[in-house]
Amino acid sequence: MKNIITYLCVVFVLLLMFVGNANAQTEVSQAPTSADTTQWNYVLPYEVYQSLSDGNAVLLSAHFNSMVEVSMPQGGANVYSKKQAEVVMSKFFSIVHNPHFVVEHEQSMSASTMTIGSLSCDGGVYKTYILTQPNNGQVVIHQIKVERFDH
Numbered sequence: 001m002k003n004i005i006t007y008l009c010v011v012f013v014l015l016l017m018f019v020g021n022a023n024a025q026t027e028v029s030q031a032p033t034s035a036d037t038t039q040w041n042y043v044l045p046y047e048v049y050q051s052l053s054d055g056n057a058v059l060l061s062a063h064f065n066s067m068v069e070v071s072m073p074q075g076g077a078n079v080y081s082k083k084q085a086e087v088v089m090s091k092f093f094s095i096v097h098n099p100h101f102v103v104e105h106e107q108s109m110s111a112s113t114m115t116i117g118s119l120s121c122d123g124g125v126y127k128t129y130i131l132t133q134p135n136n137g138q139v140v141i142h143q144i145k146v147e148r149f150d151h
Contacts, residue, residue: 016069032055042106044130052101052119052128055093059088064141065133070127071145073126085144092146096121101128113139125149 052058064082071077105116119126131143
């Protein structure tokens with residue numbers, strides 16, 4: 001399972017490198033308010049965006065697959081159960097203050113979607129990669145990778 005997810009992630013990253021910025025790149029100028037999500041034009045559920053911007057691991061974990069690969073700057077990558085992944089994300093959110101998430105790019109291929117964004121906080125910027133797939137009518141997170149971004 002981990003090898004498949006890693007392979008899919010690599011394929012998406014390579015695809016994104018070769019596709020370029022032509023028509024696949026999508027910028028968020030202003031996210032809709034929680035009262036008006038009709039302007040949300042991404043496969044990534046709005047609640048995932050909102051949970052990253054709010055530092056809310058409980059809301060984020062509601063969109064996790066039963067097993068999810070989580071890669072964090074302070075702890076490496078591991079495959080966790082939904083509840084364990086929630087704990088890992090809670091620890092991360094406890095060390096970042098005033099987070100704000102912006103979707104920079106989203107690319108779909110087959111049934112999977114890779115969303116790349118920036119999570120800005122008081123302590124700096126983190127590049128965030130989120131691999132999602134549909135599951136029983138919902139879009140669920142199979143992988144989330146957070147990397148410290150130094151300019």
